[in-house]
Amino acid sequence: MAVLEKGNITIHTENIFPIIKKSLYTDHEIFLRELISNSVDAISKLKMASLAGEMQGEVGEPQVTIAVDKEKKTLSISDNGIGMTADEVKKYINQVAFSSAEDFIKKYEKDSNDLIGHFGLGFYSAFMVAAQVEIDTLSFKEGATAVHWSCDGSPEFELTESDRTTVGTTITLTLQDEELEYTEQPRIRQLVKTYCDFMPVKIVLDNEQINKQEALWKKSPRDLTDEDYLEFYRYLYPFQEDPLLWVHLNTDYPFLLNGILYFPKLKPDVDFSKGQIQLFCNQVFVSKNCEAIIPEFLMPLQGVIDSPDIPLNVSRSALTNDRTVRRIADFITKKIGNRLKSLYDEDRSKYISTWSDVGTFVKYGAIRDEKFKKQVEDLIIYRTTYQPDTAETEEVPKVEVQSAGDDAWKDVDNKDNASIEPHTTLQEYLERNKEKRANQVFYCSDPGTQNTFVELYKNQGLEVLYLDSFIDANYFIPFLEREYSEVKFARVDSELDETLVEEDKAQEIVDPTTNKTRNESIKELFEKALNKPRVNIKTQAIKSDDPQGTPPAMVLLPEAMRRMQEMAALMQEKAMAFPEDHILMINSAHPLIQNLLDLNKGTIVQSGNDSNSMVNLMCNHIYDLALMSQRAFDADGMKAFVERSNQVLTNLTKK
Numbered sequence: 001m002a003v004l005e006k007g008n009i010t011i012h013t014e015n016i017f018p019i020i021k022k023s024l025y026t027d028h029e030i031f032l033r034e035l036i037s038n039s040v041d042a043i044s045k046l047k048m049a050s051l052a053g054e055m056q057g058e059v060g061e062p063q064v065t066i067a068v069d070k071e072k073k074t075l076s077i078s079d080n081g082i083g084m085t086a087d088e089v090k091k092y093i094n095q096v097a098f099s100s101a102e103d104f105i106k107k108y109e110k111d112s113n114d115l116i117g118h119f120g121l122g123f124y125s126a127f128m129v130a131a132q133v134e135i136d137t138l139s140f141k142e143g144a145t146a147v148h149w150s151c152d153g154s155p156e157f158e159l160t161e162s163d164r165t166t167v168g169t170t171i172t173l174t175l176q177d178e179e180l181e182y183t184e185q186p187r188i189r190q191l192v193k194t195y196c197d198f199m200p201v202k203i204v205l206d207n208e209q210i211n212k213q214e215a216l217w218k219k220s221p222r223d224l225t226d227e228d229y230l231e232f233y234r235y236l237y238p239f240q241e242d243p244l245l246w247v248h249l250n251t252d253y254p255f256l257l258n259g260i261l262y263f264p265k266l267k268p269d270v271d272f273s274k275g276q277i278q279l280f281c282n283q284v285f286v287s288k289n290c291e292a293i294i295p296e297f298l299m300p301l302q303g304v305i306d307s308p309d310i311p312l313n314v315s316r317s318a319l320t321n322d323r324t325v326r327r328i329a330d331f332i333t334k335k336i337g338n339r340l341k342s343l344y345d346e347d348r349s350k351y352i353s354t355w356s357d358v359g360t361f362v363k364y365g366a367i368r369d370e371k372f373k374k375q376v377e378d379l380i381i382y383r384t385t386y387q388p389d390t391a392e393t394e395e396v397p398k399v400e401v402q403s404a405g406d407d408a409w410k411d412v413d414n415k416d417n418a419s420i421e422p423h424t425t426l427q428e429y430l431e432r433n434k435e436k437r438a439n440q441v442f443y444c445s446d447p448g449t450q451n452t453f454v455e456l457y458k459n460q461g462l463e464v465l466y467l468d469s470f471i472d473a474n475y476f477i478p479f480l481e482r483e484y485s486e487v488k489f490a491r492v493d494s495e496l497d498e499t500l501v502e503e504d505k506a507q508e509i510v511d512p513t514t515n516k517t518r519n520e521s522i523k524e525l526f527e528k529a530l531n532k533p534r535v536n537i538k539t540q541a542i543k544s545d546d547p548q549g550t551p552p553a554m555v556l557l558p559e560a561m562r563r564m565q566e567m568a569a570l571m572q573e574k575a576m577a578f579p580e581d582h583i584l585m586i587n588s589a590h591p592l593i594q595n596l597l598d599l600n601k602g603t604i605v606q607s608g609n610d611s612n613s614m615v616n617l618m619c620n621h622i623y624d625l626a627l628m629s630q631r632a633f634d635a636d637g638m639k640a641f642v643e644r645s646n647q648v649l650t651n652l653t654k655k
């Protein structure tokens with residue numbers, strides 16, 4: 001075969017190939033994406049040429065075909081695209097590709113690993129894995145002759161005639177010995193699935209199409225059903241629970257952007273620093289790492305974004321500061337806010353049912369992003385103990401939610417989820433409770449351990465909000481306190497609000513010999529029995545029509561002190577130990593406490609019992625029961641509790 005040309009590739013650095021081969025990129029595998037992208041481009045160029053009437057004959061069904069040969073150690077990528085003439089090979093491969101390679105390498109040699117997806121490496125990335133690269137190509141142009149180009153990784157190349165008869169290009173790589181993994185079919189399938197799954201052309205290996213092809217995000221939302229979105233999610237994230245909501249992004253001005261973002265069901269240990277959104281550029285996968293593009297608070301979202309306007313061959317830090325990227329981030333944030341607002345306005349019961357997960361994003365976003373906060377501040381809701389009157393005769397379960405803007409509660413059909421609980425906004429809460437306790441919010445951070453307190457508040461007609469998501473205590477409540485500086489937030493177990501306690505009848509003197517009040521006597525009794533100087537014992541009489549139904553004692557953790565400890569635990573990244581300094585509040589109105597005082601005075605005659613030791617046991621027991629409703633015992637605590645329980649029962653059953 002006639003040699004058309006032998007020559008040197010026009011580059012100015014002799015050592016470009018060793019750099020490409022060895023040190024520049026850790027991700028050698030991306031060469032396949034680059035070569036397939038070139039093929040897909042060549043196919044769309046041919047389509048355009050055909051539409052422009054520049055082409056004789058029919059364009060066949062577009063296809064990229066991959067073939068591997070283990071014995072020959074080759075991998076080839078063929079397309080039926082536009083092809084190249086000899087002159088085009090000289091120009092685009094020898095000059096353009098290699099001189100841009102040189103530029104690229106010079107510019108990014110140092111921080112190449114910081115590049116998003118190592119995009120724009122192009123044809124010459126083949127030399128990362130190949131000892132020799134051959135191009136066999138026939139241009140669509142009339143009268144073109146097929147050419148064969150080959151290069152062994154030195155700056156020398158050879159161009160010869162080829163006997164190829166079909167329009168298109170085949171790139172054949174003879175792989176380096178340490179890169180033979182690319183002759184393995186499963187490896188190729190995996191790479192195509194990762195990088196080329198949504199490319200708009202069929203990719204075939206061993207007579208089988210191995211890419212999915214349809215990029216749902218490029219379609220119009222009008223043509224898609226909920227099931228389409230769900231199916232796509234399940235394809236992207238198999239074995240995960242269905243997402244709660246999604247937002248379809250679709251704009252072409254002032255930048256091109258398509259994408260679908262899903263709100264997943266959150267795991268309690270969600271890590272806001274790790275993204276799961278996949279970044280594409282014209283349906284070519286770039287990176288599963290959108291940190292520089294997506295605002296941090298949207299990191300737990302999943303899905304895809306695709307934009308040719310995101311500069312991909314710049315370093316990450318340059319990307320974050322890029323003007324278009326910042327505008328894209330703002331656009332995404334705004335769209336998310338709009339989606340939440342429309343759901344809030346149009347489907348309140350769905351909004352509420354997804355709130356426990358979606359709310360975490362919203363709260364975090366409101367803390368982190370001033371603009372987003374403005375968009376969502378009226379959409380932040382809280383589960384509440386408030387129970388509006390419900391119409392009991394209706395057959396369809398109803399959920400009561402507060403309508404937007406006013407204080408009227410309305411029924412919402414709730415066929416899907418009968419267990420939706422009442423929710424309210426903070427403004428509505430403050431408005432509703434301003435007569436009873438102006439600018440005061442009572443909240444519960446853990447219904448499991450604070451239920452006794454919640455019940456107490458509820459019974460006295462005080463409304464409690466549940467601020468029990470994992471970002472509430474350390475981040476969101478402090479944020480609310482900065483936003484609403486006039487409002488005080490107190491956890492239900494921090495102290496008993498004055499509305500819960502009786503103005504004291506317990507000041508009466510019960511012991512004429514010592515002149516002690518009832519309260520003083522109770523306090524002294526417990527102090528002696530417990531002998532725990534760090535436990536601050538207080539007495540109060542809880543208001544109730546049924547004192548037996550109230551707890552005889554409660555352990556309280558003053559708000560400021562508890563928060564300091566929570567903060568300290570957070571900084572040390574460990575769970576907060578139960579504070580040894582706490583308040584033991586004895587409910588002097590409870591019959592048990594009354595009886596205990598009497599027992600201590602010996603007025604109740606317990607035949608055969610040593611009333612002193614019995615009183616002592618009882619005091620400790622009351623304290624343990626109060627502690628128990630706040631936290632679980634450790635092994636020693638449990639042992640002591642069980643032993644004492646048995647002792648009490650033995651004493652009580654003694655003849």
Ligand SMILES: Nc1ncnc2c1ncn2[C@@H]1O[C@H](COP(=O)(O)OP(=O)(O)OP(=O)(O)O)[C@@H](O)[C@H]1O
Pocket residue numbers: 034038039042079081082083084092093096097120121122123124169
């Ligand atoms: N399969 C192909 N069919 C036809 N022409 C091709 C093919 N592969 C490469 N080319 C030509 O070679 C040129 C250089 O390719 P290369 O991949 O280096 O850069 P690029 O595709 O222009 O840009 P990028 O750096 O973004 O990949 C292409 O612009 C194209 O003209």
